[in-house]
Amino acid sequence: MTSEGQAADTALGRKKLVSLIALAAISAGIVIGLSAKKAIWEGWVVDRLFQVRAIVENDQRPAPSPVAVVGLDQTSLDSERLTRIPRVLMTPVLAEAGQAVLDAGAVALGFDFVFAYSADSFVDPSTGEARLSGFDRPFQSFVYRNRGKVFIAHTEIGVPHRSFTAAIGSGGVRSVIVSTDNDGIVREHTPQLPLGESPHLIDALLGVGGAKIDEPFASIPTARLATSLPYMSLIDVLDLKTSEEGRKKLEEFAQGRIVLLGGLLPFEDEHLYSDRFLPHLDSEAAETGPSGRPRVQPQTAGVFILADLIGSALSDRITVAPPQGVLAAVSVFFAVIGAVAGLFLPLIVLPVVAIFGVVAGLSLALAGLEIGVLLAPGVAPVSCVSAMVAAAVGKVSILQRRQRSLVRLFGHYLAPDVIKHMAVSEELPALGGETRHVVVAFIDIVGFTKMSEKLADQDVVRVVNACFDAIGQTITKHQGYIDKYIGDAIMAVWNAPNTVDNPEKASVDAAHEIINQLDHIRQITAQNELDLRIALNAGPVLVGDIGGEHRRSFTVMGTTVNTASRVESVAKDKKVRLALSQSVANGLPRDYPLSEIWSGQLRGLSTEISVFTLDAPEIYMEKTVQPHEDDETQGAGNLVEFPRQ
Structure with missing residues (x-):
């Protein structure tokens, strides 16, 4: 392969x-x-979305509601007319109020009361006399007269007395049971079709109102129901029906609406509803009777929930799956x-x-x-x-x-940039490469042959490794890349494979620091005669992988590399530890003290070049043979100035 x-x-x-x-x-x-979906916390999020929607819209003028509520609240029970009447004996009053609402133009009336007790069945325990016989007849007559428009409630444990069921008919008794989500909060209603035959009060009133709903839906409330739904106390209905002006107000309240009549006493028939986080509607914006509204409770009254589910479906204020x-x-x-x-x-x-x-x-x-x-x-x-x-x-x-x-x-064999590319791509780089401008360095251990003759093989390896480790750390510190080890020499590159902003400066700084570390290197290797020679050349090279199917190497190739190896011979001849070509010198800042030590044509090359060194004492191997003292050496003897950065 x-x-x-x-x-x-x-x-x-x-x-x-x-x-x-x-x-x-x-x-x-x-x-x-x-x-x-349907997680225990999802309902909480839905209710919060309702809250966000209400806050964003901030609508203090709600659209007219198709449903209104008449409440048997504490104000009604404390009124002069009703205060002495037990709640189980209020059927005549409810019949009177219901007829007034229908006469005012309500299209249907739903009682959120079970009417489980009939006063007609009461017998005086002492005499056996049916003292309240006929007491419920007004209500029975009322529901019988308005069959199809009036509905009464039943629950799981409470059903109307048989006398009321007989009067209103079996189709007039509907369930007011509401379903809760898995967090115990009422949000959704599932209608049963056809609506007119459904066992639910909500569906029966939706059918009377002409709703076209055939799938589960949830209301989208915009404010707390107790503050926003059209509301009137039962006592207000009884009072308004007695005067012409009052009947006009009652007509404004009930005309064309479905009216629900239910109890609003605290802690009776209350549920958590999806309006629980919603803001309160301003009292001036809400449609309210003369006696006002009952106090808002943490939970929502069942009659309000029924009204909202019916009203939202009739006004298309619903959300479906x-x-x-x-x-x-x-x-x-x-x-x-x-x-x-x-x-x-x-x-x-x-x-x-x-x-x-x-x-x-x-x-x-x-x-x-x-x-x-x-x-x-x-x-x-x-x-x-x-x-x-x-x-x-x-x-x-x-x-x-x-x-x-x-x-x-x-990591110990390749450049970090090469490893990073291979790690990300998990593939070997393609053979070949790209042409880049680099600085190539040859760093040679001087006197290695004599040293190796005097040392055991293990000691030679120890010395070389210690030397290479110190030099390699400095090269890496200055963004260089060690291309290869050649016996007792190192070939290093700047600006490949990584990118270096100023490779000439980085390479010279690295070379100078390595030379300054020479005493430290001699100390850790225990070789006092050990010395270094560094040659630098800059120019274009081919950067990439060479080799074959089974073995390859990342390296740089070209005339620039060959020239760098030839520059090292100049360093040897001139007995300097650092020699750099004109191309490197051109990229250095002007404050670098350069001295030309040689110019001419290097062996194997066809063009002439100049070779320089840093004019610093530590650069020279023999202090008595510095360039300015050797006037016979070609090109030596002066610090030079030429265009540089």
């Missing part, structure tokens, strides 16, 4: 691994996200976003992405409310975050683990 084939297989293997991690993360995001497949599509979309972020973004930014995913998911659910669709608000955020976490875990535990292993394996 060729190297290109191996690289292709390796790349394909990585792509497969990334694809598997992405697929697993997306699948996890979808499954976990969809499982968030999205069409089949929409929620799954949303989950997939957010899971893909989360998986991509987890795989390809740095871990440090993932919390920001998670917050963005949550906000985006909730914003999408909030936007859905505006078109009457309730997108389960937990699905999108949970899908995004779950997929992102799964992808990030996969990346850290699998992909980055492989990358770290690769870095550890090759």
Whole structure:
């Protein structure tokens, strides 16, 4: 198999691994996200979305409601007319109020009372006399007269007395039981079709009102119901019906509406409802009778909930489940976003992405409310975050683990930039390369041959390694790259494979620091005669991999490299520790003290060059043979000035 084939297989293997991690993360995001639907906390989020919507819209002028509430509240019970009447004996009063409401133009009337007791059945225990016989006849006559327009309630444990059921008919008795979500809060109603035959009071009144609803729905309340629904106390209805002016006000209140009449005493028939976090409507904006409203309780009265569910369906102020497949599509979309972020973004930014995913998911659910669709608000955020976490875990535990292993394996042999590229791509670089401007250095241990003759082989290796380690640290410190070790010499490069802003300056600074470390190197190697010679040349080279299918090496090639090796011979002849070509000198700042030590044509080259050194005492191996003292040496003897940076 060729190297290109191996690289292709390796790349394909990585792509497969990334694809598997992405697929697993997306699948996890979808499954976990969809499982968030109907989670115990989802209802709380929905109610908060209602709150956000109400705050944003801040509508203090609610649209006219098709439903109104008449309440048997504490004000009514404390009134002069009703204070002495037990609640179980109020059927004549309720009949009177109900007829007044219907006469005022109400299209239907629903009693949120069970009427489980009939006064007609009362017998004096001492005499056996039916002393209240006929007491409930006004109410019985009222419901009989208005069959189809008046409905009374039953619950799981309470049913109307048979006399009332007989008067109103079986179709007039409907259930007022409301269903709660798994957090115990009322939000949704599921109608049973046909509405006119449904056992629920809500459906019966929706049928009378002409509603066209055939799927589960939730109301979208805009304020606390106790402060916003049209409301009038029972005593107000009884008082207003006695005068012409009052009947006009009653007509304004009831005309064309469905009216619900129920109890509003604290802690009786109350439920937590989705209006629990909503603001209170200004009392001046609410439609209210002369006696005002009862105090708002933490929970919502059942009659208000019935009224809101009916009114929202009649006024299209509802939200329904999205069409089949929409929620799954949303989950997939957010899971893909989360998986991509987890795989390809740095871990440090993932919390920001998670917050963005949550906000985006909730914003999408909030936007859905505006078109009457309730997108389960937990699905999108949970899908995004779950997929992102799964992808990030996969990346850290699998992909980055492989990358770290690769870095550890090759870290002592290749340049950090090369390793980083290989770790990310998990493939070998292509053979060949690119042309770049670099500085090439040859750093030679002087006197190595004589030293090796006097030392055992193990000691030679120890000395060389100690020397190379000290030199290598300085090269790396100045952004250089050790290309190879050649016996007792080092070939180093600046500006390949990494990028160096000023490779000429970096290389000269590194060379000068290495020379200044010479005493330290002699000390750690215990070789007092050890010395160094460094040659530098700058120019274009071919940077890349050379070799074949089974063995390759990252290196630089070209005339620039050959020239650098020839410059080293000048350093040897002139007995200096550092020699650098004109091309390196041209890239140095003007304050570097350069001295020309040679000019001419190097062996094997066709052009003439000048060679320089730093004019500093530590650069010269023999202090008695400095350039300015050797007037016979070609080109020596003066500090020179030429165009430099």
